[in-house]
Amino acid sequence: MNQHPFNPWSFLAGALFLLLAVAGAVVSADLVAPRTMLAASPVALIVLGIGGLALTFRRTS
């Protein structure tokens, strides 16, 4: 595999999918109630969005 400049969108998509997978696994194992996970999901989305903005401006500046 060739190395290329950092791709923030691939990173963000990977992080989002990983979060979804972990959330699904945790809920299916009854470790966390679905309601709790739903309450936490906006925080994760906001953090990911802020990360995306930061990576975008860092990339274009």
Added chain:
Amino acid sequence: MNQTTTPPPPPGAPHAGDTGPDRERFRSVVSTRRSTDGRLVAGVAAGLGRQLGIDPIIVRIVFVALSFAGLAGVILYAAAWLALPPDDGRPSVMADWFRLEQNEPQARTVVLAVGAALALASIVGDTGWWWGVSTPLFTLWIAVPILFVYWLVVVLPRQRREGRPPAAAWPTPPPPAGPPPPTTFSSTSSSAAPPPSAPDVREPAVDDADTAAGRDDEVADDEPTSELDGEPLTAHDDHDGADEPPPPPAPAGPGGWQPAPVKTRTPPTLFLATMSVVLIALGALATVHAGTDVDLPPQVYPAVALGIVGAGLLVGARWGRSIALVPIGLVLSVVLLAVGAVPDGPLGDVRRTPTTASTVASEYELGAGQLRLDLTEVSNPEDLLGRTIVIDGGLGQVHVILPADLAVTVEARISGGQIRILGEETSGQDASLDVVSDERPALTIEIDHTFGQIDVERA
């Protein structure tokens, strides 16, 4: 959708729309070429639409519709992708993988016939979506992994060893009638194109299977190849393994013009590696599920696959090509959410009528449908006092019928719907209703329902 670039079939060849005998129609289908122009996936629908003289959208709709009938559309499409050669002169996938050469026409007919038979059997016996229930699907469960392993172990190393994509036919072009074309093409220009006569040469203007086979037989394995699909020819930095040297320029053909240089399509290593790990993980999970007493919830499968795809995308942020993993991740996300929305438990009309206190379970489940728990037949209801019954509902109605004089405390919660307990009622989103008995001890019933209705009443 471009149906205007296809040259008319030669005289005497079976033509789309002919109302001839079925055999001629079958020959017409067998001699179809997958379209490299206007394709969405592999060009099967576009090629069939062109061959049959109908809009490819109709063919696509038919494929999709058949896919809901035992995956028949998927089976047919896969067989056509394997057996039908593309219209740019390259041999079929099957011919390239198995080096069929002169046997390709017969093999093409056999594969298409087997695919049609499997699709028909899938429609007729549309019962199984998992191991061994449906013979055609069971066959695919075996055939697809075997083909994948063969491609991974035999075909891919061979293509890498030969340093070229699947062989393409380069028929010797006649001297161009117009002004002499340039003698060489720049390997760094995407505008490099053969002279005007070249597309006519490359287009397989044959509809007869035997004739087409003869043409395919002329494909020499060591001939230079080209995709000529309009993509930039210098996009090596977008591909894995882009550090491979570019292939040598092809020799000039008669007339002085030279085919466009070969664009070596290196395999998407990251995508293949990620999907391989996904397959291994899913296989291991299924093995654990089937071979042990471990009760894996169904969400585990898409969650594990999604996690691996996410990890692949994280790697792809710095190494390799990862863009193809994004749609896979989106599909898996939808699957994960859909599977998670379906509650565990039995489906349909579930009726429980215990006759003694000892046969009353401490927990009842409902996936979707109706759960009717009738405690009026319990011969010794006093033995239920002090006990707790938990009911975990999903979608539908939970209906509990109590003996007339049994002391009961009911705690009910529903994500969306209506609750009616012994004359009291509430409804809405995240609604709850508790009815506490003044007597001690009492039977406690805890009901957690997702959507629908909770009814608790006395006989």
